[in-house]
Amino acid sequence: MAKKSFKQFGVLAIKLKDRQKKYTRIELTSKEKSELFIEGIVTVILLILLNLASYMLIVQIAQSSLSIQNLITNIMPSIYDTFYNPNFLAWKKPIFFLLGIIDIAILYWRLIRRYKQMQQRHIISELHYISNGHYDHRIPFDLNGDLGKLIQSINALVDSTVEAIDEERRIEQSKDELITNVSHDIRTPLTSIIGYLGLIEERKFSSEEELLKYTHTAYMKARQMKVLVDDLFEYTKVRQSNTPLSIMNFDMQQLIGQVVVDFELEASKKNVTVDFEATPPSLMMEGDTEKLVRVFDNLLSNALKYGVGGKKIIIHSEKIGSEAVITVKNDGKEIPKESLDLLFDRFYRVEESRSQQTGGTGLGLAIAQSIITLHNGYIYATSESQWTSFVIHLPIKSLQV
Secondary structure, three states: OHHHHHHHHHHHHHHHHHHHHOOEOOOOOHHHHHHHHHHHHHHHHHHHHHHHHHHHHHHHHHOOOHHHHHHHHHHOHHHHHHHHOHHHHHHHHHHHHHHHHHHHHHHHHHHHHHHHHHHHHHHHHHHHHHHOOOOOOOOOEOOOHHHHHHHHHHHHHHHHHHHHHHHHHHHHHHHHHHHHHHHHHHHHHHHHHHHHHHHHHOOOOOOHHHHHHHHHHHHHHHHHHHHHHHHHHHHHHHOOOOOOOOOEEEEHHHHHHHHHHHHHHHHHHOOOEEEEEEEOOOOEEEEOHHHHHHHHHHHHHHHHHHOOOOOEEEEEEEEEOOEEEEEEEEOOOOOOHHHHOOOOOOOOOOOHHHHHHHOOOOOHHHHHHHHHHHOOOEEEEEEOOOOEEEEEEEEOOOOOO
8 A cells, every 4th residue: 555655656746747847938929029019119108208298397397487496495495506506417417317217117117017917818828728628737837926826826726626526536436336336246146035035926836845945045145135235334334534433442452352252163163273362461552342343353254254275363463662563364375466455445356256155245354444544543465375464553542532
């Protein structure tokens, strides 16, 4: 599972790196360049007219009536001296220089503002393209400032939206697969039940012994259906992340020991020995005992059903740091490596013929994994030539509030 997650992370990192390489500057079209050029020309003309008007206004003020001159003389003598000083012409160059700097600043501001408006049009155009169903496309512009942050936010929003859509599709596909698998598993025993009950209804039996055979077969098929329905109900219940747990303090070694005792009779019928190794003898922890018993029931049932050729099942429980590590292993037939990661998928069976013989629902390990996940733990499987092992890691202290 960890390798799979790491691989997915690596693929995502490569995609992000490739996407960053595709970022480019915005290229203006010929029409936009013309608009920008015309904007500059119009601005320059307006600034020239404004400068002329300002200059004429200054001259008019300087040559205004005596009352204004007296006002200037009395209130602001420095300005009066400047306008009527014989060296006034010497101040023209600094004034024009100052006006020129102001004009350049205004021209730059207007051109930048128009250029940013054009950038915004390009961004809006990219958004329309994405909204038309091209969800694999991202805005490829490399910009600085607020527009750059806006593009990053939009791309991140599209990524999360696409991920949500993909997740919704996976959920829908998962529901369809669930319905298909349940329908298939229910149809087979239901067909047998209807068939045998039909024979009884039509009195197509020659003796009471044959009648009992038909009813017994129908009964066993009905029980098989009930097991499937019960497992399906349990699976859908524990799959919810908000499923409540009845947390209590308990002794894990004592719990496992009781489960082993319950399986001794069934194991002896198949000439299989079940050994429990507890180190330490007592391991107090927190958890939902009812659900954890279901986990070990499923693991031991699988070992007895599917451990073809096996003669021994060993359960080892120990405390490592802040975790309880429980290993359930059997010496049955080895599980192919390509099947190990799929064992915990619902309805998955390594061998179809084997599942028909045992009548399993294919939900046991999926239920066990969901229960362990609810306890903030994890479970994985290994299989070698001698042992097939299921390893459980559970926190000693429950993290649930």
